[in-house]
Amino acid sequence: MIASSDDIIIKTIARIFVPFIQLYALYVIMHGHYSPGGGFQGGVILGASMALLLITHGYDEVKRRLPEGVVMLLGSVGVLIYAGIGLTCLLLGGNYLDYSQLSVILHVDPAHARSLGILGVELGVGFTVMAIMYSIFFDISTGGILPGDEKRNEELENNG
Amino acid sequence: MNVPFDIIILLFVVMCAIAAITVRDLLSAVMILGAYSFFMCLMWAQLGAVDVAFTEASVSAGIGTILLVAAVLKTTRRTKD
Amino acid sequence: MEVTLFIHAADDAFRILENAKVQAVGLLDTATRLTSETRWMEEKKVQGILKGAQATRSGFQNFVATFVMLMGFWALLSGKFDTFHLSLGVICSVIVAYLSHDLLFANVRVGDGRVIAQRFIRYIPWLLYEIVTANFYVAYLALSPKMPIDPQIIRFKTKLESDISWVTLANSITLTPGTITIDIADREFMVHALDRKVAGDLDTGEMEDRVAHIFMEADHIYIQDVLDVSRIFAELKRGM
Amino acid sequence: MKTLGLIVSIIAGAFLMYGTIDMPDWGDPNSPASIHVSPRYITNTEVETATPNMVTSVLADYRGYDTLGETTVIFTAGMACILLLRRRGGVRKARR
Amino acid sequence: MIIEQAPPLIVIIVLMSAVATPLIGWLRKDLCYPWVVLVLLASTCCSVLVLNTVIHEGVIHYYMGGWLPPWGIEYVIDHLNAMMLVLITGSSLLVAIYSKRSLEAELPDRTVSFYTLFLLQVTGFLGIVITGDVFNLYVFLEIASLSGYALIATGEEGAPFAAFRYLILGTVGACFYLLGVGYLYMVTGSLNMADLAELLPALYGSKVILVAFAFFMVGIALKMALFPLHMWLPDAYTKAPSAASALIAPLMTKVAIYIMLRVMFTVFRPYFSIDLLPVTKIMLYAGIIAIFAGAVMALAQRDFKRMLCYVVIAEVGYMVGGVGVANAVAIKGAILHIMNDVVMTLGLFLVAGILAYKMKNHEITAFDNIFKKMPFTMAAFLVVALSVIGVPPTCGFFSKWYLIQGSVMAGNWTFVVALLFSSLVNIILFFRIIETGYYDFGASGSGHAHEEGSGVSEAPLSMLIPTIVVAAAIILIGLYNQSIITNIINFAVPKL
């Protein structure tokens, strides 16, 4: 599963489509205010694009763009962005997640502060969902054993 | 809303659900589940829940099916029921 | 009398000849000038192609090209052109371009993007025409009472060079009713065809030539021809 | 197990069917669900949050805390997969 | 400001640090443990602060995002919540302190992700308890359940299967709960508990409400392992790693009972749950059956941890039956028993974890001569056992006393018999262990086990201290039970 695919057609099509899929995912995240979509859907699409790359081009190609550590970092940072925005509101004197308090630092009226707060929150959701979706797919498709650890893999297969 | 179209989708959904749990090959069952999710997502788009339909299309019909396929390929296609 | 008449006639003839010569030389001059311009352009192009054949784009060029393309896609999707959304688009495009700038233009050479795009657009109507005719033929096969189909698998080695042209050819074959590309392995196409005629159409290699033309893989022959013609003209002029 | 499953699911289904008798008609614009809480979301989303898509404004603002929980659910699932399946650290430790 | 903002901080501190734990583990693996302890300490301080505020100033309302209740999500912290918050943060702090050594023995390579899920589990419990919104409760219920499945699946041989079975049944439970929420939303249009309580009385005749209530109850019963639906519990808790079972076993079932109390007495009025439907009758008999079944099955077990699991099932029967008796005294007893049971079960599983850590085995027959080898652990165990049996100075006695008093007042002699029977069985259960542990059977019994256990000495300090703190807490709660009842429990009992 983790070895790159041999099929030249799938490989090339994936190569051409992945950047557009990624941009579309980001578009979905950013335009959740006006059209269907939002952080969650965009994050899933972004994670799916990385999964597509993993299937077609193999682990090394993906690792070059998105090392494991960065995946985990993004996953954590996404939730921290969300909770952190809430905490900022709390520190600015409002209740938790009361984005209208952000108007003090953003210099806009409360309604627009809420809108921007929603955008920030969606970004956080997008990061987390993207990282975690990719990570879950990676774990399930490889059984959690990285390509460098094939020896261990064999041991597991043999010993059960 | 168009009632007959609705009923057709609902029937497809039920058929897919029954097929998904009765087919004796896990890979086919998983694929049928993907089709089920897709019909469900059409149904919701029909009901006006575009956000939910979009999410379902990307999550259950997309990532969910991929995860199930990956798991089936990682384990086995054989099943007794 | 006759002599003077003859001389006059000869004079006239010479003058006409002279005029003709002047005109011919003028014509040749123009032709040469035009050719030399073309030649300059063609030489430029040849140089570009020859250089491009050796050097693919640098990472940064790829990045910029990807960015421009993605930005266009963003504008198409978004439809909002206020500063806020445009800056969001720029940021997103930069991120995506950074992440995958080596994907989109992996094997494309310098300087031929525009030509490829033009030729690709010109290729589409032809492909559509082929699809429609093949459609009718397959419909005839399917509807005729005896069903005279003769399924067969044909293999052929392709002369195409890059993966993108393989994929274009494979997908064009698959799009055309009656034929399906099963596999590409080691430059060998494996195609399933519905009957002998369809397979024969494929064997003429027209589609392959056209695909090769799109991706400028037959261009070296064509350029050679142009260069030859301009050389002949130049020699002609020197001879005058 | 098969008969038990059949019996239990039929009981649950019959009970749910019984519940549908008293439900408001399907798609009634004046059913309680559409007149109690949601009207505020529809009328005030533009004024209060400057976001025309109500689903987004409710998701991320009015009920933003739910969405924080939702993101945490996803995070939990990812960490669970890592805890259960990933084995890299173990290899290093085992070799030492 | 810190007092006003303490309610969300209880949850948010734990949540944010749970998410940050992988980052810290990335920097340095051994920083995780002090980090987790520190975080839970902070959260415990906040929850004690909140409890104090609630006792002195009454119910706290906190509006998430500044939106007023029916539209936004509201935290409502009354006496019951505040008590549960302190119990959850306190016991998870103790388990966190305790977890270091047992984790090193059981899962040496996976501490970072284990601690992340540990904190997420605590987040889930806290979020369930603190919220005043039925759907928000579902979200946090899922956080708690998912992390619970993962923590359980890391255990010994057979743990993944137990976790899978738990996952299937737990998902059924959560889905039933969600269906109940859907039915209530359909006829009222609201998700806020207080608002629902306002709107529902007009609809008490409706079949939709009846179905919703039934699905709530069945879903929650699945989560709390009420007797016929307990199949997942024994395997799951036996096979989980000891730190995980010490966290989940005391809290999961009690949090489910908390949800049941909320649904029965806050979302629905006591009038509906007690007078209109025969729910409490069913609950009373379910509780009695659970007590009998749990006690009998506990007797049949040879494995110490597994026996404790059946004791937990019997204890669930106490509380459900106590609510089922449906008078103020019995419900007071049930709520007090939630508190006592958290502490007692925590103590039992901590001891079980220490024994597993030292003996690598939890068969009862292996515990020969253990009193001599581990005097402090077994002293703590003795206190906990006495409390489970219900001997006066310990806290277990008082809740049982209220339960018996309540059922005598209601004339429910079967429940009294069940309680007494359970106490009797508990005496047999625990004295069997104490007997095995006190005398040296090694010479005549299995010499092999004796050889193995001979190197056993007292548990390490990081495991011993939490256990002794729990034992002390049992006695303290027993001594101060009157002030706890007057200050907290009396306000937590719904007005019937």
Added chain:
Amino acid sequence: MDFIIAKYNYLIYVILMMIGFYAMIAKNNLIKKIIGMNIFQTAIILFFVSIAYKKGGATLPILTHADAHGEHAIQVAQYLNPLPHVLMLTAIVVSIATLGVALAIAIMMYRKYHTLEEDEILKAIK
């Protein structure tokens, strides 16, 4: 009959729920159980989405004009009820998270026992 026509969505959801529930309890194969779980959760989502529906020309829950007052004031009946949609987004997320954890546990078991059948695993444990 009127009853069925007025509420056929609800009836279909009950049928789907029964199918999923049956698969979760009665099926022997772990992946089949997971599939049943997915169907069950989807059925509940269908139920919630059906609650949100309003007959009589209600459109998507996205504002097309922004006037709060005057003749173009926002009519509540014009837009679908957004709240159940929001809840169901969360429920979908929960379902995918549960799916991931369930698959991870199933793969763990396959690694140990080389089978996905419940009875065979039980035999192997004992």
